[in-house]
Amino acid sequence: MSTYNFDYLDELEAEAIHILREVAGQFEKPALLFSGGKDSITLVRLAEKAFRPGKFPFPLVHIDTGHNFEETISYRDKMIERIGERLIIGSVQESIDQGKVIEQTGKNASRNALQTVTLLDTIAKHQFDACIGGARRDEEKARAKERIFSVRDEFGQWDPKRQRPELWNIYNGKIHKGENVRVFPISNWTELDVWNYIRREKIELPSIYFSHEREVITRNGQLMAASPFLNMDDEDVVFKKQVRFRTVGDMSCTAAVESEATLIDDIISEISESKISERGARLDDKVSEAAMEDRKKGGYF
Amino acid sequence: MNILKFFTAGSVDDGKSTLIGRLLYDTDSILADQLEALQSSNRKNDDGTIDLAILTDGLRAEREQGITIDVAYKYFQTEKRKFIIADTPGHIQYTRNMVTGASTANLAIILIDARNGVVEQTIRHSYLVSLLGIKHIVVCINKMDMVDYSENVYNSIIDKYQILAQQLKLVEVNYIPVSALKGDNIVQNSERMDWYKGESLLHFLEKIDTDNLDKSQLARMPVQWVIRPQTEELHDYRGYAGRVLSGTFSLNDKVTILPSGASSTIEKIEFFDQNPDVAHAGQSVTIHLKDDVDISRGDTIVNAAALPQESKLIEADLCWMDARALDTSIMYLIQHNSKTTKCKISEILHKVDINTLEKHAADEFKLNDIGRVILKTADALAFDLYDDNRTNGSAILIDSRTNLTVGALMFRAAVE
Numbered sequence: 001m002s003t004y005n006f007d008y009l010d011e012l013e014a015e016a017i018h019i020l021r022e023v024a025g026q027f028e029k030p031a032l033l034f035s036g037g038k039d040s041i042t043l044v045r046l047a048e049k050a051f052r053p054g055k056f057p058f059p060l061v062h063i064d065t066g067h068n069f070e071e072t073i074s075y076r077d078k079m080i081e082r083i084g085e086r087l088i089i090g091s092v093q094e095s096i097d098q099g100k101v102i103e104q105t106g107k108n109a110s111r112n113a114l115q116t117v118t119l120l121d122t123i124a125k126h127q128f129d130a131c132i133g134g135a136r137r138d139e140e141k142a143r144a145k146e147r148i149f150s151v152r153d154e155f156g157q158w159d160p161k162r163q164r165p166e167l168w169n170i171y172n173g174k175i176h177k178g179e180n181v182r183v184f185p186i187s188n189w190t191e192l193d194v195w196n197y198i199r200r201e202k203i204e205l206p207s208i209y210f211s212h213e214r215e216v217i218t219r220n221g222q223l224m225a226a227s228p229f230l231n232m233d234d235e236d237v238v239f240k241k242q243v244r245f246r247t248v249g250d251m252s253c254t255a256a257v258e259s260e261a262t263l264i265d266d267i268i269s270e271i272s273e274s275k276i277s278e279r280g281a282r283l284d285d286k287v288s289e290a291a292m293e294d295r296k297k298g299g300y301f
Numbered sequence: 302m303n304i305l306k307f308f309t310a311g312s313v314d315d316g317k318s319t320l321i322g323r324l325l326y327d328t329d330s331i332l333a334d335q336l337e338a339l340q341s342s343n344r345k346n347d348d349g350t351i352d353l354a355i356l357t358d359g360l361r362a363e364r365e366q367g368i369t370i371d372v373a374y375k376y377f378q379t380e381k382r383k384f385i386i387a388d389t390p391g392h393i394q395y396t397r398n399m400v401t402g403a404s405t406a407n408l409a410i411i412l413i414d415a416r417n418g419v420v421e422q423t424i425r426h427s428y429l430v431s432l433l434g435i436k437h438i439v440v441c442i443n444k445m446d447m448v449d450y451s452e453n454v455y456n457s458i459i460d461k462y463q464i465l466a467q468q469l470k471l472v473e474v475n476y477i478p479v480s481a482l483k484g485d486n487i488v489q490n491s492e493r494m495d496w497y498k499g500e501s502l503l504h505f506l507e508k509i510d511t512d513n514l515d516k517s518q519l520a521r522m523p524v525q526w527v528i529r530p531q532t533e534e535l536h537d538y539r540g541y542a543g544r545v546l547s548g549t550f551s552l553n554d555k556v557t558i559l560p561s562g563a564s565s566t567i568e569k570i571e572f573f574d575q576n577p578d579v580a581h582a583g584q585s586v587t588i589h590l591k592d593d594v595d596i597s598r599g600d601t602i603v604n605a606a607a608l609p610q611e612s613k614l615i616e617a618d619l620c621w622m623d624a625r626a627l628d629t630s631i632m633y634l635i636q637h638n639s640k641t642t643k644c645k646i647s648e649i650l651h652k653v654d655i656n657t658l659e660k661h662a663a664d665e666f667k668l669n670d671i672g673r674v675i676l677k678t679a680d681a682l683a684f685d686l687y688d689d690n691r692t693n694g695s696a697i698l699i700d701s702r703t704n705l706t707v708g709a710l711m712f713r714a715a716v717e
Contacts, residue, residue, distance in 0.1 A: 006581060006584070007302055007303060010584070011303070013585075014544060014583055017544070018544040021525040021526045021542055021543070021544075022525060022639070025526050025598045049572070050526075051528060052528075054529065054540075137375075137376070141373070144374050144375060145371045145372065145373050164705055164706045165398070165622045165697075165709070166706070167404040167695070168404045169544075170636055172705075174634070174699055187374070188376070188385060190376045190378070190383075
């Protein structure tokens with residue numbers, strides 16, 4: 001008899017694989033939303049565990065804001081080559097060029113909100129009926145209430161008052177034409193769980209997650225990477241800092257944190273002691289107490 | 302380190318959200334920016350301290366009304382355990398949300414307001430705990446600060462609750478006197494209740510040994526997906542992917558595939574780059590069989606020596622979850638593990654008044670109603686009784702007109 005040691009990471013992993021296989025079994029045209037961040041990178045590893053040696057029963061979809069960290073894109077392309085799966089790119093720049101969205105102006109301009117439109121267009125174009133995402137319930141209090149199978153109407157809207165009950169580990173993926181389901185296999189993981197899993201599985205990450213020297217400015221009390229995508233003016237002082245990023249989003253809305261953490265072990269001990277939550281480094285959540293709830297109702301991830 | 306999933310039952314005023322907020326706060330699970338958002342919020346306790354309940358009341362409507370409408374999941378971790386909390390609303394109109402939160406929990410915390418003792422909703426919450434088969438219960442007698450931390454009050458509530466526990470056949474019941482508002486006996490033992498010799502709530506939760514997974518020895522694996530790479534080098538590869546619900550599967554075990562009844566033997570167990578000899582309950586694996594049998598999603602692989610029940614007529618407890626009442630004349634869909642088939646509710650045996658536990662005859666079933674029914678399925682289901690095997694003994698009902706999940710089913714018997 002082999003020794004049987006089924007710890008919390010094994011349990012989270014087994015649950016996520018079960019959810020991914022339910023997506024494969026229940027939907028005609030699923031997709032995996034890949035942002036290049038650690039959560040969607042974790043999803044790719046989980047999909048390998050769920051479906052290898054077969055192909056993934058879904059393509060990866062990247063909603064490209066055009067304001068990416070260069071490191072994320074080169075990571076993405078290398079990873080796609082390694083896993084040999086299909087990548088579909090939805091371009092926010094295209095949505096802007098087509099006049100479907102209008103670029104924001106002013107100091108806090110960001111393409112973060114615009115990507116919802118591109119996402120919905122990409123879903124409609126490819127008729128995806130399920131989109132797998134890496135959101136977690138510990139990120140934010142509106143997310144804490146979202147189901148693992150979260151039904152969106154044809155406008156991509158989440159209606160928190162009309163959520164289906166989700167019982168045991170039975171996921172109801174039945175939908176009407178035009179609707180789609182957002183599926184969150186790592187709902188029950190925390191940020192620390194994801195990092196511990198990445199360490200255990202020896203998963204490679206984009207380099208911006210680790211400490212590096214970068215030119216930054218201070219915006220709303222947070223460090224932002226100096227880039228052409230940020231509307232900077234004479235008041236913005238550019239200086240160099242040893243930083244890393246805790247999430248990988250649009251360059252115009254993802255703040256850096258000061259950090260010397262160059263190894264995963266350093267990051268894990270940093271997070272364990274940290275007094276700023278992961279989404280605390282996202283300016284897009286700061287607008288009001290209900291910011292995330294409002295964005296999700298509008299079709300955000 | 303393993304995971305403890307628990308849920309909290311209490312009414313609007315029992316201080317349930319405050320209790321959870323207190324657990325998070327006192328275990329340093331609230332980060333600085335969240336705390337800052339809390340402190341800048343307009344909601345404060347009477348004495349000006351921050352209102353911890355805001356931590357779990359996530360939706361705007363809930364903050365406006367100061368109540369919990371939906372299930373909120375919260376996470377925290379100590380050196381001993383990872384915890385997943387389902388914070389569920391306690392009011393009767395949200396019974397279905399409580400059933401939802403309870404369905405994945407291994408332990409229930411039942412909150413009683415020390416000033417009011419065992420009341421109608423305590424009966425209701427305890428009934429739901431017994432219905433959902435949660436074996437471990439902690440009764441937190443809260444607001445002890447409002448009754449001068451009186452041992453007598455605490456003891457008289459225990460006496461009353463024990464009668465209820467007997468009636469509901471609840472076995473593992475523990476009692477802790479707390480004040481969520483003041484933090485007494487939540488993380489640290491309270492100096493204000495030195496008469497209480499037991500553990501604080503957190504220490505109790507860290508230590509209790511619950512069955513995170515079905516301890517049933519009956520080996521069951523519903524097939525979710527068939528892996529067939531169909532490449533040249535893997536031309537004959539056929540792996541059955543699924544999660545072991547209960548029991549274990551070992552190499553060379555004789556298995557039966559249901560519903561076909563075909564037999565085979567386990568040739569290989571795969572988990573990504575590993576080939577373990579045994580697949581245990583809870584693991585998501587891929588199984589290979591020695592014989593070329595026809596298997597697809599919805600079939601179940603079981604140990605040939607311990608077959609489940611198979612029937613198209615099943616007696617079950619039903620909790621109705623939709624605003625549209627049950628219609629016994631129409632067909633619903635039943636989803637049981639990876640299998641979905643048509644079904645009808647052919648008979649309502651009785652309904653339970655969940656405030657008094659009285660059973661009575663009924664011909665209608667509305668939102669939040671709970672009772673015993675007989676269901677008739679188009680295809681036979683391979684199931685176990687809920688009390689023996691929670692995962693293989695439960696199912697959901699789907700209304701194919703709306704696609705909504707309208708009922709939760711717990712199988713109690715096969716009808717001959």
